[in-house]
Amino acid sequence: MGFFDKLKNGLQKTRITFGFTKVDDNLLEELEEQLVMADVGLETSEKIIANLREKIKKQGIEDAEKVKEELKNELNDLFKDNDSKLHIENAPAVILMVGVNGAGKTTSIGKIASKLRAQNKKVLVAAGDTFRAAAVEQLEEWAKRAGCDIIRGKENEDPSSVIFSACSKAKNENYDVLICDTAGRLQNKKYLMDELEKMKRVIDRELPDSSKETILVLDASVGQNAISQVESFKECTGITGLIVTKLDGTAKGGIVIRLIQEHGISVKYIGVGEKIDDMEEFNSEEFVDAIIED
Numbered sequence: 001m002g003f004f005d006k007l008k009n010g011l012q013k014t015r016i017t018f019g020f021t022k023v024d025d026n027l028l029e030e031l032e033e034q035l036v037m038a039d040v041g042l043e044t045s046e047k048i049i050a051n052l053r054e055k056i057k058k059q060g061i062e063d064a065e066k067v068k069e070e071l072k073n074e075l076n077d078l079f080k081d082n083d084s085k086l087h088i089e090n091a092p093a094v095i096l097m098v099g100v101n102g103a104g105k106t107t108s109i110g111k112i113a114s115k116l117r118a119q120n121k122k123v124l125v126a127a128g129d130t131f132r133a134a135a136v137e138q139l140e141e142w143a144k145r146a147g148c149d150i151i152r153g154k155e156n157e158d159p160s161s162v163i164f165s166a167c168s169k170a171k172n173e174n175y176d177v178l179i180c181d182t183a184g185r186l187q188n189k190k191y192l193m194d195e196l197e198k199m200k201r202v203i204d205r206e207l208p209d210s211s212k213e214t215i216l217v218l219d220a221s222v223g224q225n226a227i228s229q230v231e232s233f234k235e236c237t238g239i240t241g242l243i244v245t246k247l248d249g250t251a252k253g254g255i256v257i258r259l260i261q262e263h264g265i266s267v268k269y270i271g272v273g274e275k276i277d278d279m280e281e282f283n284s285e286e287f288v289d290a291i292i293e294d
Contacts, residue, residue, distance in 0.1 A: 003280045006272040007247065008290045014038040014253040016071070017293045019066050028053055030268045031071065031288035038254030038291070039223050044261045048074050072288050078257055079284035083266040086112075086241070090211040092124075092170035094178045094203050098196060098233050099217035101184040104245035104271060106135055108217050110142025111180050111279040112269070121176040123148035128159045128199065139181055145276065149175075159183065160198045167206035178207075192238040200237065215268060216244045218259075226255050231262050243279070245271040253291055 016034050018027075028049050030253065035045035041263055048071070055061065055070050077280055086095065099105045101263065109125060125143045129135045131155050143150040151169055153162035163180055170178040180203075182196060216239045218226045226277050233239055242265055270287070271279040 003272065003277070004286055004290065006278065007270070007286065010247040010272045011253045011290045012203055014291045015293055016291055018064050018068055023056060023062050023064055023067055027064065027067065028056075035254065037252075039252040041258040041260060041262065044078075044258055051239055065225075068292060075257065075288045075292075076285060078261055079288075081242075081264070081266075082260055082282065082284055084268055084282040084284075086268060088116075088121075088177055088211050088213070089097065090209055091136035092167075092175045092178050092207060093211040094167075094170075094180065094207060094213070096180045096182065096196075096199065096203065096212070096214045096237070097182050097217060098182050098214060098237055098239070100219075101132070101135075103184065103217045103219040104243075105184060105217045106138045106142065107274065108215075108245060108269070108271065108279065109139065109181055110146055111271070111276055113143065113148045113179060114276055114281060115147040116177055117147050122174065124166060124170050124175045124178045125150045126162055126178060126259050127152040128162050128166075128181045130155060130157045130159050131183055133183065152289060159195060160181075160202050163199045163202050164206065167203060173206060193232075196233075196237050200294060212241045213268075214238060215241045215243055216265075217245060219246050220244050220255055221246050223255060226230060226259065227262070230259060230265065234263065234265070239265055241266050241268040243267075243269045243271065244282075245279075247272050247280040253287070255286065 032045050032049040036042055051074050052070055063069060097109055113123050114127060125148055127136045127139050133155055140150055143241050151166045166178055214237050216233050244267055247253055247270055257268050267282040269279050270282050
């Protein structure tokens with residue numbers, strides 16, 4: 001099964017269906033309700049439907065199929081400023097991965113590393129979550145599978161010292177990309193955010209001319225909670241992009257639309273499962289096609 005088919009299957013709970021053939025207020029109210037239920041958010045859903053109502057009126061649309069087409073156009077317009085590329089031009093580029101435990105951060109690092117290795121990039125992974133031995137072991141396994149190097153510290157070592165060592169190694173040994181894992185204990189928010197800020201300072205000081213991305217990994221199945229996670233991490237780390245994971249049947253994909261609309265942060269990748277090829281660069285047109293019924 002190709003990635004698009006997996007995505008389509010994973011977004012079944014988000015599927016916008018056209019139960020009405022007559023183009024009237026009932027159709028628009030039904031569509032608005034479906035958008036809200038898919039976690040698009042009330043404000044964004046109202047905006048989409050208001051624009052749709054205006055087009056129907058202006059163009060004299062009487063065919064539900066044409067409404068479907070215009071709804072796709074509306075959704076695609078919401079993604080027009082999304083930049084799905086990872087900006088890693090100036091080596092050694094740094095990708096700082098942040099997010100709460102359980103969101104799929106370690107797995108996402110492995111998948112990105114694998115994609116970069118396939119492009120013949122020399123990749124180093126830093127195990128910055130020194131508080132969870134299992135996370136380090138999992139990261140080592142992914143690094144081995146992806147064919148990249150890993151640097152790890154002692155258990156409970158200051159994560160910033162691991163990042164410092166990784167920056168030195170990346171610079172001295174001509175790595176193309178350094179991917180840094182971080183802890184995700186949001187229940188101790190103040191300590192965690194201070195720790196992330198310290199890591200960023202180390203990276204900026206050691207690699208001032210490198211390209212830098214700070215990517216927040218979000219589990220799509222947490223729904224509205226994803227919004228508060230974005231707000232928390234954005235506050236201290238200046239997020240440059242998102243990876244949305246677990247769009248595998250349990251999640252409502254409308255949260256992707258809401259995140260882009262309300263926070264203006266680009267979605268870089270989306271994940272539909274655990275396998276190495278279950279994460280792809282975000283393609284907004286495919287995403288829209290997957291959530292509007294054929």
